[in-house]
Every structure is written in structure tokens, then in C-alpha cells.
Amino acid sequence: MDYARPETLTEALRLMAGGGARALGGGTDLYPGAAARLGGPVVDLAGIGELRGITRNGGQRIGGLTSWTAIAAAVLPDACRALQQAARQVGGRQVQNAGTIGGNLCNASPAADGVPPLLALDAQVELVSASGTRRLELADFLLGPRRTALRPDEVLAAVLIPETALRGRSSFVKLGARSHLVISIAMVAARVEIDRGRVVGAAVAVGACSPVAVRLPAVEAALTGAPVAQAVGRIRDTDVTGPLSPIDDVRATAKYRREAAAELVRRAVAEALG
Numbered sequence: 049m050d051y052a053r054p055e056t057l058t059e060a061l062r063l064m065a066g067g068g069a070r071a072l073g074g075g076t077d078l079y080p081g082a083a084a085r086l087g088g089p090v091v092d093l094a095g096i097g098e099l100r101g102i103t104r105n106g107g108q109r110i111g112g113l114t115s116w117t118a119i120a121a122a123v124l125p126d127a128c129r130a131l132q133q134a135a136r137q138v139g140g141r142q143v144q145n146a147g148t149i150g151g152n153l154c155n156a157s158p159a160a161d162g163v164p165p166l167l168a169l170d171a172q173v174e175l176v177s178a179s180g181t182r183r184l185e186l187a188d189f190l191l192g193p194r195r196t197a198l199r200p201d202e203v204l205a206a207v208l209i210p211e212t213a214l215r216g217r218s219s220f221v222k223l224g225a226r227s228h229l230v231i232s233i234a235m236v237a238a239r240v241e242i243d244r245g246r247v248v249g250a251a252v253a254v255g256a257c258s259p260v261a262v263r264l265p266a267v268e269a270a271l272t273g274a275p276v277a278q279a280v281g282r283i284r285d286t287d288v289t290g291p292l293s294p295i296d297d298v299r300a301t302a303k304y305r306r307e308a309a310a311e312l313v314r315r316a317v318a319e320a321l322g
Contacts, residue, residue: 053092057099060203061178063091067200073113073151076143099150099205108209112150112174116162117141119149128209130165130218130237130320137161137222140229150204153189156196159256163190164237165220167253167263170213174206175199183208190260216241216249219319221312225299232256233300234308238316240271240279247271247279247321252313257294257305264291267313280318285310 052069054060063069069089072078093099099113102122110119120135138144138152138161152162153173163186171186175198186207189197198204218239224230234256241249250271255261266287274282285306294305 051090051092053095055095057096057176057203057205060091060093060096061176061201064201064203065178071154071203073148073154074115074146075151076139076147077151077155077157093203099203107211108214110149110207110209112204112206113148114150116144116147116149116152120144125214126217127169127214127239128165128218130168130220130239130316131162133220134161134165134222134235134237137220149207153186153207154196154198154204156190156192156194156260158193158259158261159232159235160261161220161222161232161235161255163261164235164253164255165218166207166209167261168213168218168237168239168251169209170251172208172210173204174208175202176205177202181205187260187263192259213239213251217320217322219316221316221319223308223312231299234294234305234312236309236312236316238313238320240317240320242276242321245276247274247276250317252317254288254292254309254313257292257309259293262291264288264313266290271317276321279321280314283310283314283317288313 052063069091072090072092100111103109116135116138120132152160172183173189175182220237222235223233237253239251250268252264252267270282271279288310289306294302296302
């Protein structure tokens with residue numbers, strides 16, 4: 049087998065069971081990274097309808113093959129606003145139409161736009177194989193640049209957002225060399241819950257400033273309990289930059305990324321606070 053396009057998940061998992069095949073979603077990462085060859089058998093998942101779509105049942109379930117266009121157009125809680133904002137900034141319209149949330153996560157780019165919003169939503173991934181199903185926290189699934197905990201015989205079937213994370217309102221802010229069709233220099237997702245004029249819950253994540261996107265626990269702690277009018281003022285630069293480990297590359301220096309991240313956190317939190 050060089051290429052197969054199964055119509056059911058059961059058949060796809062049978063083909064993946066040997067561990068020698070590569071799963072293909074939208075192809076927007078796999079094809080450009082393959083140069084002239086894909087390097088082995090490919091199992092094209094595009095024909096499996098059960099891996100698409102968004103459902104709500106004790107939380108939010110997003111099928112691994114759900115496109116960014118579908119995510120952007122869906123009716124979702126305000127807590128998912130950051131994810132929908134990110135969906136509108138993943139490449140151009142053609143990439144958004146073809147690219148999938150599962151493929152974005154499995155590609156594990158440090159600058160993957162979908163990751164910070166999902167971290168702020170306490171997302172898990174559902175991984176399935178012929179031998180069973182397991183769930184991992186997204187933070188445990190992403191191991192480093194282009195590295196995940198996905199086993200060779202597994203498919204990322206869905207992204208799961210718990211009901212407790214669907215509270216509040218979120219925002220996504222991205223910095224690049226231009227406004228669209230650009231890899232992030234830094235990006236931030238923030239989700240806040242407000243009750244009686246105070247922040248009662250916060251989740252803040254930064255991407256493109258570390259091998260994997262990370263949450264900022266010190267920032268979240270500083271925001272929790274703060275009056276809305278004073279919340280942004282409680283964000284300290286050191287609380288933002290402490291967990292980060294940016295690098296110098298063609299897009300920006302590590303120093304610039306740290307400074308940008310601190311400013312983007314303030315902007316994202318301010319926008320989420322409304």
C-alpha cells in the first residue's frame with residue numbers, strides 16, 4: 049500500500065495498525081514538508097465523516113478533521129472566541145478550508161496558531177488506535193517542535209474542551225511581520241471569567257516563544273480576584289517572560305519576543321475583559 053483512502057475510522061485504524069503509515073488530514077503541513085516524496089504509505093483520512101464536526105454534550109467536542117473554516121463559522125460560547133479568532137488567521141482562505149485542527153496539533157509547530165487558545169480552554173486530545181482509546185491533556189501531548197505523544201498506530205480523533213472551560217470570554221492576539229499569511233513572532237490567548245466586577249478565573253497562554261506554547265500561571269494568579277478595572281495593571285513583565293524560552297531567528301530576536309509577549313498578554317487580557 050502506498051496510498052489508501054478509507055471511508056470509516058475502523059478501516060483507517062486497521063491500516064494504521066502496523067505503525068508504518070502516515071495519517072493525512074488536510075495536507076497543508078504534510079505536503080509542503082514532504083518535498084518530492086511523502087516517504088512511505090499514506091492513509092488519507094479525508095473521507096471519514098465521523099472525524100468532522102463540532103458537538104456539545106457535557107463540553108465541546110471538535111472532530112480532528114474539522115477545518116478552520118468550520119471552526120470560524122460555528123456558533124460557539126464566548127470562551128471559544130480566541131479559538132475562532134485564531135482560525136481566521138491560519139494561513140489564507142485556501143489553507144483554512146483544507147487545514148484541520150487535528151493536523152495543526154499533530155504537526156506540533158511552536159508557532160501553531162491553534163495551540164494557545166486550546167491551552168486556555170484546558171483542551172484534551174482523544175487518540176484512537178485499533179487497540180483502544182486514550183485521552184491526554186494537550187500540554188502533555190505536545191512534547192516539542194514537531195514532536196508529540198502520538199503513537200505510530202494512532203489517529204487524533206477529536207479535541208475535547210471540558211464544560212468548566214466554556215465559561216467567560218476569550219481573546220487571541222497575534223504579532224507577525226504583516227497582518228495576514230504570516231508565521232507568528234508571538235501570540236497570546238487569554239480567557240477570563242468575571243463575577244460581580246471581579247476576575248474569578250483566568251487562563252493565559254503564549255505561543256511562538258518556547259519550544260511549545262505555555263500557560264502563564266503567575267499571570268493567571270495575579271488576575272484572579274482583581275477588580276476588572278485593575279486587572280491589566282497587575283500583569284508584571286517577569287510573570288509573562290519567566291516561563292518563556294524564545295530563540296533568535298529570521299523573524300525576531302529572543303529579546304524582542306519577550307517584550308512583545310508582555311505587551312500582547314496585556315492586550316489579549318484587556319480585550320477578553322471587554
